[in-house]
Amino acid sequence: MTDQPILDFLGSQLSGQSDEPLYRRLEHAMKQAVASSHIKRGAVIPSERALSEALGISRVTVRKAIDGLVSDGLLDRRQGAKTVVSSRFEKSLATMTSFSEDMRSRGLEPGCVWISRETSRPSPAEMMALGISGSEKVVRLRRLRTADGTPIAIEIATLPARFVPDPQEVKESLYEYLEATGALPVRALQRMQSKPATEEERMLLATTGDISLLVMERRCFLADGQIVEFTQTKYRGDVYDFVIELMR
Numbered sequence: 001m002t003d004q005p006i007l008d009f010l011g012s013q014l015s016g017q018s019d020e021p022l023y024r025r026l027e028h029a030m031k032q033a034v035a036s037s038h039i040k041r042g043a044v045i046p047s048e049r050a051l052s053e054a055l056g057i058s059r060v061t062v063r064k065a066i067d068g069l070v071s072d073g074l075l076d077r078r079q080g081a082k083t084v085v086s087s088r089f090e091k092s093l094a095t096m097t098s099f100s101e102d103m104r105s106r107g108l109e110p111g112c113v114w115i116s117r118e119t120s121r122p123s124p125a126e127m128m129a130l131g132i133s134g135s136e137k138v139v140r141l142r143r144l145r146t147a148d149g150t151p152i153a154i155e156i157a158t159l160p161a162r163f164v165p166d167p168q169e170v171k172e173s174l175y176e177y178l179e180a181t182g183a184l185p186v187r188a189l190q191r192m193q194s195k196p197a198t199e200e201e202r203m204l205l206a207t208t209g210d211i212s213l214l215v216m217e218r219r220c221f222l223a224d225g226q227i228v229e230f231t232q233t234k235y236r237g238d239v240y241d242f243v244i245e246l247m248r
Contacts, residue, residue, distance in 0.1 A: 003046040007054040009038045014055060022057055026065035031074065034085055034108065034148075041085050041148075045075065096188045096220075098175040099155070099233070103147045110172065111146035115154075115204075117167040126158050129219055129230040137161040141170060144204055145233075151205045152239065157231040178228065185220030185228050192216050194237065205236050212237040 013029035014022075033039045045051075048066065052059045066083060069075040076086045103110035122130065122138045130138065141157045141164075157174055163183045164170060170177045178184045197205065197213050205211075213234040220229040 003050055003054075006033060006038055006046060007050070009033055010051070011055055014057075023061045023064040023068065026051075026055070026057070026062065027068050030065065030069055031108075034074065039085055041150075044082050044084050096185070098173060099145050099153065100173040100175070108147040109149075111149060112172040113144040113146065115142040115144060117141055117170070119161055119167060122158070126230060130158065130160060130227050132160055139164040139167045141167060141174065150239075151236070153233050153235045154201060154204055155231060155233045157229055159229050160227075163228055174229075183222065183228050186223050188218050188220045190216060190218045195234075197234075201234060207236065207238070 010029045013032055014025055048059050048062045051062045073086055075083050077083050100110040118140050119137055126138055127134055139159050139161050143155055144151055145153045145155055193215050194212050195215055197211050214237050216233045218231045219227055222228050
């Protein structure tokens with residue numbers, strides 16, 4: 001397979017004037033190439049030499065852009081001087097970001113398939129997690145999250161109904177809705193565990209055989225201490241890595 005269509009796409013993305021450093025522009029162009037499926041996940045990208053010659057930029061600039069994308073988890077370096085588009089996704093535990101923000105930062109298109117949206121009384125576990133009484137109603141949002149159409153996670157978000165009067169108003173990004181209504185959380189407590197997927201979860205995530213899920217539970221707080229969200233997200237363990245930076 002020729003690299004020319006990929007090189008042509010990258011060249012078109014780099015055309016025009018910009019004050020942004022050239023290596024950053026190339027990083028963005030590569031992310032766009034993956035997001036638009038010009039480069040498939042798991043595919044080998046053109047060599048540094050091919051990119052340099054076709055795009056008319058130095059190999060130092062190309063290497064700096066590739067180094068950045070490797071650090072971001074979008075690319076993997078393999079033996080034999082090959083660099084491929086990663087088939088795994090990374091999630092940093094050091095920052096509070098939404099699924100949509102995570103995917104867009106990697107040049108991927110986040111998606112949402114709604115499973116259910118309901119308003120009901122809270123369960124005992126939800127009452128404890130949200131710090132509410134049994135008389136207060138909650139909104140429960142259950143959906144399948146995708147990246148470039150690939151099922152990645154099952155997410156169940158529960159919020160006090162006062163923050164989401166009409167669950168039908170929430171579209172693909174819950175955090176975009178909360179930001180628009182002035183209820184975007186500013187901090188969160190998270191815990192993570194591993195569990196085997198059920199038959200229903202394997203079906204939703206389009207996997208075969210036994211797989212483990214990385215289950216992230218998150219309680220999110222407003223600046224005044226109110227708990228606005230309790231979310232359980234079940235990530236596919238075969239494609240998702242969690243990363244945290246430690247310093248001493």
